[in-house]
Amino acid sequence: MRKQVEQIQAATVLFAGDSGDGSQTIGTQMTETSAIVGNDVATLPDYPAEIQAPAGSLAGVSGFQLHFSSETIHTPGDTCDVLVVMNPAALKVHLHKLKDNGILIVNSDNFARKNLRLAGYTDNPLEDETLTKYQVFPVELTRLTRKVLEDTDLSFSQQDKCKNFFALGMILWLYNRPMDYTIRWIKTKLAIKRPEFIEPNILALRAGNNYCDMTEQFTTSYEVKSAEFAPGKYRNIEGNMSTVLGLVAAAKQSGLKLVYGSYPITPASDILHYLANYRNFGIVTMQMEDEIAAVGVAIGAAFSGALGVTGSSGPGLALKSEAINLAMIAELPIVVCNIQRAGPSTGMPTKTEQADLLQMFYGRNGESPVPILAACRPTDCFDTVYEACRIAVKYRTPVIFLSELYIALGAEPWLIPNVEDLPNIQPNFQTADNGFEPYLRDPETLARPWARPGTPGLEHRIGGLEKSDISGNVSYDAENHEKMVNIRAEKVKRIANDFPPTEVFGEQEGDLLMLGWGGTFGAIRTVVENKLDEGCSIGHVHLRHLNPFPNDLGEILNRFKTVLIPELNSGHLLQLIRNEYLIDAVGLNKVQGQPFHVFELESKIQAYI
Amino acid sequence: MKNKKSSGIPLGVPTLSSNDFKSDQDVRWCPRCGDYSILAQTRRIMPELGIPKEDIVFISGIGCSSRFPYYMNTYGFHTIHGRAPTIASGVKMANPDLSVWVVTGDGDALSIGGNHFIHLMRRNFDINVLLFNNRIYGLTKGQYSPTSEQGKNTKSSPFGSLEAPFNPISLALAAGATFVARSLDTDSTHLQSTIKAAFEHKGTSFIEIYQDCYVFNAKAFELYTDKSTKGDNTVRLEHGEPLLFGNDGEKGIQLNNFQPEVTTVTNGTENLIVHDQYAENTTLANFLARMSDMPEMPHPIGIFRSVPQNCYEDMMTDQIALAKQQRGEGNLEDLLNAGDTWVVE
Numbered sequence: 042m043r044k045q046v047e048q049i050q051a052a053t054v055l056f057a058g059d060s061g062d063g064s065q066t067i068g069t070q071m072t073e074t075s076a077i078v079g080n081d082v083a084t085l086p087d088y089p090a091e092i093q094a095p096a097g098s099l100a101g102v103s104g105f106q107l108h109f110s111s112e113t114i115h116t117p118g119d120t121c122d123v124l125v126v127m128n129p130a131a132l133k134v135h136l137h138k139l140k141d142n143g144i145l146i147v148n149s150d151n152f153a154r155k156n157l158r159l160a161g162y163t164d165n166p167l168e169d170e171t172l173t174k175y176q177v178f179p180v181e182l183t184r185l186t187r188k189v190l191e192d193t194d195l196s197f198s199q200q201d202k203c204k205n206f207f208a209l210g211m212i213l214w215l216y217n218r219p220m221d222y223t224i225r226w227i228k229t230k231l232a233i234k235r236p237e238f239i240e241p242n243i244l245a246l247r248a249g250n251n252y253c254d255m256t257e258q259f260t261t262s263y264e265v266k267s268a269e270f271a272p273g274k275y276r277n278i279e280g281n282m283s284t285v286l287g288l289v290a291a292a293k294q295s296g297l298k299l300v301y302g303s304y305p306i307t308p309a310s311d312i313l314h315y316l317a318n319y320r321n322f323g324i325v326t327m328q329m330e331d332e333i334a335a336v337g338v339a340i341g342a343a344f345s346g347a348l349g350v351t352g353s354s355g356p357g358l359a360l361k362s363e364a365i366n367l368a369m370i371a372e373l374p375i376v377v378c379n380i381q382r383a384g385p386s387t388g389m390p391t392k393t394e395q396a397d398l399l400q401m402f403y404g405r406n407g408e409s410p411v412p413i414l415a416a417c418r419p420t421d422c423f424d425t426v427y428e429a430c431r432i433a434v435k436y437r438t439p440v441i442f443l444s445e446l447y448i449a450l451g452a453e454p455w456l457i458p459n460v461e462d463l464p465n466i467q468p469n470f471q472t473a474d475n476g477f478e479p480y481l482r483d484p485e486t487l488a489r490p491w492a493r494p495g496t497p498g499l500e501h502r503i504g505g506l507e508k509s510d511i512s513g514n515v516s517y518d519a520e521n522h523e524k525m526v527n528i529r530a531e532k533v534k535r536i537a538n539d540f541p542p543t544e545v546f547g548e549q550e551g552d553l554l555m556l557g558w559g560g561t562f563g564a565i566r567t568v569v570e571n572k573l574d575e576g577c578s579i580g581h582v583h584l585r586h587l588n589p590f591p592n593d594l595g596e597i598l599n600r601f602k603t604v605l606i607p608e609l610n611s612g613h614l615l616q617l618i619r620n621e622y623l624i625d626a627v628g629l630n631k632v633q634g635q636p637f638h639v640f641e642l643e644s645k646i647q648a649y650i
Numbered sequence: 651m652k653n654k655k656s657s658g659i660p661l662g663v664p665t666l667s668s669n670d671f672k673s674d675q676d677v678r679w680c681p682r683c684g685d686y687s688i689l690a691q692t693r694r695i696m697p698e699l700g701i702p703k704e705d706i707v708f709i710s711g712i713g714c715s716s717r718f719p720y721y722m723n724t725y726g727f728h729t730i731h732g733r734a735p736t737i738a739s740g741v742k743m744a745n746p747d748l749s750v751w752v753v754t755g756d757g758d759a760l761s762i763g764g765n766h767f768i769h770l771m772r773r774n775f776d777i778n779v780l781l782f783n784n785r786i787y788g789l790t791k792g793q794y795s796p797t798s799e800q801g802k803n804t805k806s807s808p809f810g811s812l813e814a815p816f817n818p819i820s821l822a823l824a825a826g827a828t829f830v831a832r833s834l835d836t837d838s839t840h841l842q843s844t845i846k847a848a849f850e851h852k853g854t855s856f857i858e859i860y861q862d863c864y865v866f867n868a869k870a871f872e873l874y875t876d877k878s879t880k881g882d883n884t885v886r887l888e889h890g891e892p893l894l895f896g897n898d899g900e901k902g903i904q905l906n907n908f909q910p911e912v913t914t915v916t917n918g919t920e921n922l923i924v925h926d927q928y929a930e931n932t933t934l935a936n937f938l939a940r941m942s943d944m945p946e947m948p949h950p951i952g953i954f955r956s957v958p959q960n961c962y963e964d965m966m967t968d969q970i971a972l973a974k975q976q977r978g979e980g981n982l983e984d985l986l987n988a989g990d991t992w993v994v995e
Contacts, residue, residue: 270994320973322980330769334736341740494725504728
């Protein structure tokens with residue numbers, strides 16, 4: 042039969058099923074292929090903390106949302122055009138995200154009584170009125186996959202593990218996408234550990250593709266053309282990988298040995314996993330006994346003259362705070378990565394949030410200024426963590442790098458930077474005793490010397506007790522203490538002298554300034570672009586530097602009638618801005634473990650424009 | 651150090667004296683504190699190690715003992731409570747050529763830092779740990795510690811402490827320590843030789859040093875240090891020698907149904923336990939360690955175990971070398987451009 046091909050600008054697809062159904066895998070593969078064929082992409086993995094919660098339960102539903110477009114996009118999409126569900130629980134959890142008349146692909150084999158009951162359905166939604174406003178495509182994914190694989194050596198349960206690729210084959214057909222990239226990935230990924238699954242997965246993928254082609258169920262496929270990108274070489278990258286490459290780059294460019302201490306924690310563990318692969322770069326990763334030991338090795342490494350880095354999430358940062366304070370008073374360069382997740386306490390480990398900002402500012406005893414930088418999107422992790430390393434080394438201070446689950450696990454196309462364009466990082470070790478004093482400072486940056494053990498003549502002692510100015514010896518002198526507190530604060534303040542002028546997107550002055558930080562960038566930027574198209578007087582500033590703030594920020598804030606601060610917390614940046622600049626900024630807050638939807642922001646800013 | 655095992659002082663290293671290891675800081679321990687002797691013995695033995703002082707790093711946590719690095723004219727880092735092993739691990743990993751020393755106390759190492767202590771032992775970095783055990787909290791003014799005897803009356807335990815003490819030697823052995831020894835603040839010769847042996851051992855070396863806190867727990871170790879009692883209450887561990895003690899070495903220790911018992915030499919020495927500090931398995935070392943929990947048995951002083959094993963930092967260095975050999979020296983340009991890429995014209 043003849044099939045139609047319809048041109049569309051963008052689409053959002055959500056894959057959902059049990060945690061073991063492989064939704065993350067096929068979501069990632071669809072993302073890779075979409076990026077390689079030239080779309081702009083943005084993703085949102087949404088999965089439970091349990092590795093495999095009871096099969097068929099609502100708690101066990103794992104989802105992967107992908108937005109791809111022929112235009113520049115900044116978010117994974119508010120609602121979906123296509124929803125692929127492997128069982129009734131996935132349908133129950135995600136149906137509300139599907140647009141009216143959206144495409145719903147259902148593994149109908151899993152809609153038997155037991156799974157319906159687990160999902161809380163009394164009647165089968167495929168047979169009643171529940172789904173009338175959608176285009177429903179029931180497909181016997183399990184039976185069809187088994188049929189394709191009946192001649193293989195796999196058991197039924199092994200065959201069933203391939204059905205996600207059957208589903209992916211269908212979606213690739215639906216959007217006229219090639220299967221080559223996925224086939225190559227299957228071959229590489231499974232070559233060593235599970236070679237017996239290579240052929241079956243490819244067979245299932247092809248079968249899903251053919252199924253759409255041959256049956257009359259699907260009459261229309263869609264095409265999303267390439268987006269316009271700046272010229273250059275691209276790859277698709279996830280936030281945590283972008284962070285890792287930024288760290289490796291900073292180590293290489295500075296000539297410093299990278300020592301990464303960590304204790305596994307969601308969603309920061311992938312940084313440890315990825316870095317552990319780069320031994321051939323001379324990179325040392327140490328999985329330590331706890332969060333404190335992890336930051337301890339970073340501090341020890343820094344004392345020895347290496348680039349000490351540790352990574353964790355909010356609960357781990359709470360444990361590390363005493364050690365970060367030690368690095369602060371000892372004035373040693375370390376970088377602390379906090380990949381935020383929803384708190385408080387253990388909170389919701391697999392959900393996103395930005396509620397650690399005040400902890401990073403104030404969560405240490407005494408007067409403890411520590412520079413804080415936040416990445417705003419997956420690709421920005423590279424540049425931001427690179428800058429965190431540069432600041433740490435130049436100013437001899439711990440630096441906190443903030444990311445958050447949403448951008449850490451999200452992916453998007455990345456214009457690969459040229460190595461020669463990366464900023465210079467100079468360790469400037471003290472090498473000779475030409476008037477060496479441990480706390481004799483650079484007059485411009487106030488940085489103290491970095492004198493590595495092993496250097497003759499520079500033997501010295503440091504520690505967490507208050508230091509005497511210049512000599513660094515223990516001091517309980519009242520005046521000296523206040524002086525040292527002021528010097529440490531002034532040193533951090535001077536870091537702002539390195540920042541470029543703050544970029545104001547859209548209107549440079551007027552009614553409304555949207556002031557954001559971190560992973561809310563995409564949603565805010567989309568809203569501001571939409572409103573600018575409508576002719577509104579609106580601008581957007583997105584802060585990478587949270588401590589210190591840019592020197593020109595106060596002046597920018599005063600150019601707008603209202604400063605609105607959207608955050609995924611109850612108003613952390615809001616408090617800091619009101620405190621620092623004495624302006625009546627307004628908060629726009631959401632604390633649900635989920636990113637902002639564009640429509641949520643749009644509806645809330647109407648009053649100010 | 652690469653040349654650690656070689657004897658004598660390498661060429662090019664100036665001869666140092668104990669005075670070279672004195673920093674310009676005044677020592678501020680209480681009068682009659684056992685720490686003074688440990689500091690003096692450490693300064694005395696350092697020149698004999700044959701390494702330049704710029705290659706030596708002392709790292710401590712918090713407590714009286716942890717002020718130690720300020721008084722040594724080497725590199726030093728007085729860190730935070732219980733965490734010295736973690737910082738020392740980072741120092742050693744970043745530069746395996748350094749000689750790294752952790753100075754700690756019973757509270758610092760076994761209470762707040764207990765977790766780091768056992769993990770340092772099992773990782774077997776080439777780091778030397780000097781634990782000053784005075785069985786009391788000194789710097790916080792006299793609370794019971796994790797090595798205080800049960801029932802101890804202190805400010806925080808006016809009705810007697812309820813907790814059974816740790817046996818630091820047993821703990822270190824259980825955690826897989828490759829060098830475990832006990833010495834005394836008052837025995838300068840033994841302490842010096844034990845510190846030197848710890849340095850010469852490649853791997854984590856742990857020395858428990860009985861140290862008198864004159865202010866808060868005076869004479870805690872008098873039985874083992876006083877001339878009139880130490881003969882009957884301590885037994886010196888000498889590799890290859892039978893376990894003999896008593897003022898004239900007239901007593902020995904033998905096994906009876908897997909229990910130690912005291913016998914007299916006049917009964918013959920053929921059944922006495924012979925010390926083997928190089929034994930691969932820890933049976934004998936564990937047995938000797940537990941003797942200090944038995945009131946009727948003497949306290950062993952000396953090296954319980956000294957068995958070479960691969961060090962963490964060496965294995966890491968090997969992994970790096972192997973990865974470079976197999977994959978080639980990491981190239982940043984290639985790494986950034988790895989995976990599926992596409993070009994936009």
